[in-house]
Amino acid sequence: xxxxxxxxxxxxxxxxxxxxxxxxxxxxxxxxxxxxxxxxxxxxxxxxxxxxxxxxxxxxxxxxxxxxxxxxxxxxxxxxxxxxxxxxxxxxxxxxxxxxxxxxxxxxxxxxxxxxxxxxxxxxxxxxxxxxxxxxxxxxxxxxxxxxxxxxxxxxxxxxxxxxxxxxxxxxxxxxxxxxxxxxxxxxxxxxxxxxxxxxxxxxxxxxxxxxxxxxxxxxxxxxxxxxxxxxxxxxxxxxxxxxxxxxxxxxxxxxxxxxxxxxxxxxxxxxxxxxxxxxxxxxxxxxxxxxxxxxxxxxxxxxxxxxxxxxxxxxxxxx
Amino acid sequence: xxxxxxxxxxxxxxxxxxxxxxxxxxxxxxxxxxxxxxxxxxxxxxxxxxxxxxxxxxxxxxxxxxxxxxxxxxxxxxxxxxxxxxxxxxxxxxxxxxxxxxxxxxxxxxxxxxxxxxxxxxxxxxxxxxxxxxxxxxxxxxxxxxxxxxxxxxxxxxxxxxxxxxxxxxxxxxxxxxxxxxxxxxxxxxxxxxxxxxxxxxxxxxxxxxxxxxxxxxxxxxxxxxxxxxxxxxxxxxxxxxxxxxxxxxxxxxxxxxxxxxxxxxxx
Numbered sequence: 184x185x186x187x188x189x190x191x192x193x194x195x196x197x198x199x200x201x202x203x204x205x206x207x208x209x210x211x212x213x214x215x216x217x218x219x220x221x222x223x224x225x226x227x228x229x230x231x232x233x234x235x236x237x238x239x240x241x242x243x244x245x246x247x248x249x250x251x252x253x254x255x256x257x258x259x260x261x262x263x264x265x266x267x268x269x270x271x272x273x274x275x276x277x278x279x280x281x282x283x284x285x286x287x288x289x290x291x292x293x294x295x296x297x298x299x300x301x302x303x304x305x306x307x308x309x310x311x312x313x314x315x316x317x318x319x320x321x322x323x324x325x326x327x328x329x330x331x332x333x334x335x336x337x338x339x340x341x342x343x344x345x346x347x348x349x350x351x352x353x354x355x356x357x358x359x360x361x362x363x364x365x366x367x368x369x370x371x372x373x374x375x376x377x378x379x380x381x382x383x384x385x386x387x388x389x390x391x392x393x394x395x396x397x398x399x400x401x402x403x404x405x406x407x408x409x410x411x412x413x414x415x416x417x418x419x420x421x422x423x424x425x426x427x428x429x430x431x432x433x434x435x436x437x438x439x440x441x442x443x444x445x446x447x448x449x450x451x452x453x454x455x456x457x458x459x460x461x462x463x464x465x466x467x468x469x470x471x472x473x474x475x476x477x478x479x480x481x482x483x484x485x486x487x488x489x490x491x492x493x494x495x496x497x498x499x500x501x502x503x
Numbered sequence: 504x505x506x507x508x509x510x511x512x513x514x515x516x517x518x519x520x521x522x523x524x525x526x527x528x529x530x531x532x533x534x535x536x537x538x539x540x541x542x543x544x545x546x547x548x549x550x551x552x553x554x555x556x557x558x559x560x561x562x563x564x565x566x567x568x569x570x571x572x573x574x575x576x577x578x579x580x581x582x583x584x585x586x587x588x589x590x591x592x593x594x595x596x597x598x599x600x601x602x603x604x605x606x607x608x609x610x611x612x613x614x615x616x617x618x619x620x621x622x623x624x625x626x627x628x629x630x631x632x633x634x635x636x637x638x639x640x641x642x643x644x645x646x647x648x649x650x651x652x653x654x655x656x657x658x659x660x661x662x663x664x665x666x667x668x669x670x671x672x673x674x675x676x677x678x679x680x681x682x683x684x685x686x687x688x689x690x691x692x693x694x695x696x697x698x699x700x701x702x703x704x705x706x707x708x709x710x711x712x713x714x715x716x717x718x719x720x721x722x723x724x725x726x727x728x729x730x731x732x733x734x735x736x737x738x739x740x741x742x743x744x745x746x747x748x749x750x751x752x753x754x755x756x757x758x759x760x761x762x763x764x765x766x767x768x769x770x771x
Contacts, residue, residue: 244611268614279605283537296613298519325541340609344523 196221196348196379197242204237204403211237213403215249217381219396221347224370224380226394226411228387230494234403235383239350242381243273256347270282272341272349280336282326289325289340290327308339311339315369331362338369348379348404355389367392387487391415399497406497414462415487417496424457424467426482439472456484524616525620534597534627547593548635552586553642559706560646567707572647572684575736579643579733580660581705583636584725587668588700590635592692594628595675599685618764625672632665650736660735663748667728670752673759680766699725 198218204211212234219225229235238340240246242253244264253260256270273279277353280289287308294304312321315335320328325336334354340348355363369381384390390397391411399407399414407414415421423444427436433454440448440458443465448458460466466485473480488496519525538544556579564574598621601607610620640648640661650657675692682688702719703726709717720726727747734741 240608245608245611266615268612271612273609273612275605275608277608281537281606283540284533288533288536292529292533293609293613296526296610296615296619298522298525336666410654 184493195219195254196223197253197255197381199238199242199251199253202238202241202248202253203250204234204241204246205249211403212241212248214403215314215400215403217242217405219379219381221379222374222377223395223404224374224382224393226291226390226397227381227383227400228385228390228397228493229383229400230385231401233420235400236352237403239273239352239381239383240399243271243276243350244268255406268363269278269344270347272339272344272346274341274349274351274354275336280325280333280340282289283324285324286312286328286332286336287321290343293340293343298325307343311342315339323492331358331365334366335369338366342373346378348381349373351380351382353383353385358440363389387414387493391487399493401494421466421488422457422459422486423466424451424455424482424484424486425469425473425480426455427483428479430454431480436473436478439478440469443468443472523616523619523622526619527626530610530620530623531626531629532623534624535630536761537671538627538630544593545631545634547592548586549638550633552582552589552635552639553587556582556639556642556646563706575643575646575648576737577708577733578705579639579648580736581703581729581743583639583661583732584664584728585700585705586634586635586639587664588671588696588725590631591628591672591690592675592696593631594625594672594686595677595679595692596685597628598624598676598679599688602679602767617768618760621676621767622761625669625676628672629665629669632668636661636665652734652736652738656735656741660691660732663735663745664728667748667752668757673756673763677759677766680763680770698722702726703729705729706709721770724748724755727751 196219200216201410202215202217214236215238216217217225217227217238227235227238237246241248242255243258244267247261255267258266259265275278280286283290284292290308290311291304293305295301299307312318315338317332317336317339317387320332325333328336338351338354353367354370360367361481363463367389370382374380380393382390382393397407397409397414398405407417409417423440425436425440428434430453433450433456437448437450438458442458444458444460446458448456451457460469470483473483553713559578559582560571560575564571568577572673601624607620640657674695676690678688678691682691698719702716702723706718709720712720722745727744731741731744731748733739734744
């Protein structure tokens with residue numbers, strides 16, 4: 184991971200302290216703290232209505248706060264909004280592209296608004312469209328794009344100004360797994376270029392795959408913060424799931440899983456056994472023992488707890 | 504970790520001069536492209552006014568002016584103003600539709616003047632005025648209308664009407680920012696448009712009206728534009744009404760443009 188030129192050591196790319204936002208009688212944010220080092224990814228994990236989008240909108244200077252303050256790239260989001268806007272890129276929950284314009288026109292417009300000269304704007308647009316695999320569709324109206332293409336165009340549009348900090352508000356919601364992987368690899372590439380990313384998501388799996396740190400928020404408060412490993416530890420690790428090729432050996436497989444995990448195995452479906460495990464060696468151990476016992480499996484996987492499970496553990500209730 | 508970053512080496516383009524103008528024009532071009540790609544949006548400035556023109560001329564022409572030809576000469580310069588004001592209304596309606604979409608969020612997150620997206624939309628809608636003018640004047644000519652005061656005077660009337668409508672459109676932009684739905688913008692806008700455009704000498708001579716209505720005509724800024732158009736297209740002293748129209752236009756712009764921008768900022 185390379186830090187941007189001209190910076191010394193790990194520095195804070197953005198920081199929010201005690202943000203409060205009320206809409207009428209609803210409290211969207213009840214004093215939230217968020218921060219990320221330069222070149223890192225902060226995952227903000229929470230259910231619908233937790234306040235994720237509100238927090239992003241405040242950091243992106245779209246919304247004022249009722250209390251607290253925030254800086255992005257060293258600039259105050261209220262007093263130095265113009266400088267903040269020069270340093271950020273924003274991708275909304277819905278792809279915020281203009282459907283009546285072509286992909287190229289969308290990017291060129293943003294480039295012109297960022298003060299690139301006409302020729303530079305066209306070059307930059309061509310660059311980004313190629314980068315995001317949209318060359319062929321570049322001169323078609325965005326209306327005709329698939330969901331995944333729109334999302335990529337939206338991401339490309341938010342990168343026109345080479346931002347230091349980029350806000351991705353649920354960038355994969357509504358995408359199928361292949362398209363989701365596309366977005367993930369784009370995010371990884373951005374981080375490789377030294378960009379700091381704030382990513383909101385409803386999926387622990389996504390936060391785990393991309394984030395250096397995760398803040399779990401609920402009802403406008405941070406209810407847990409840590410690295411993905413720390414968080415998974417808190418919520419009780421992962422679940423191993425095995426499906427023996429021969430259904431008759433399910434019992435035997437269950438016994439092995441129970442022995443390794445030190446707790447009884449479950450059977451979530453016919454011919455399938457699962458058990459929660461802690462520590463990193465359990466999975467390998469299960470693989471070794473199943474193979475030693477000569478039990479062939481058609482499916483063997485390690486699952487992260489779902490957001491529901493995280494919430495049940497952290498709050499003692501179901502995610503809203 | 505509370506150290507804040509010193510700005511990284513400038514990788515971005517430095518801000519250039521005349522930003523607001525350039526950004527507004529870029530956004531105006533966007534509105535223009537959108538309109539040209541959905542030409543059905545231009546029905547209210549093409550087919551609709553022509554229908555009204557035909558209805559008025561053939562229905563009322565004989566009764567008011569003694570002949571449809573004379574009435575066409577009487578109504579067309581004034582109706583041009585009416586049609587343009589109706590055209591200016593849709594800027595507000597369209598903005599209301601657009602503003603809650605993600606693309607306006609993106610504009611808000613860019614380092615551009617807060618008013619640029621609004622100015623851009625208003626500028627982009629100049630296409631509507633051009634189309635409205637062309638179709639009114641073209642169709643009027645086919646029906647037999649003649650601008651007896653010369654081409655350039657008639658052109659001046661068209662330009663004056665466009666400028667005035669541009670200024671008044673900020674009233675509807677403000678409505679567009681305040682109203683909850685495009686439908687309510689339209690409802691509200693019609694409440695303003697009807698007394699302004701029909702409370703005039705557009706359809707009948709002022710002398711035939713009751714005193715209180717004549718008083719309203721003396722106040723109504725749109726009546727000044729209609730007077731100016733008649734003088735410019737058919738002859739007569741245009742100076743007074745032209746200056747009055749421009750003064751009113753400037754007034755609308757200076758009051759309502761800042762209010763609209765302020766309302767836009769608050770709406771987030």
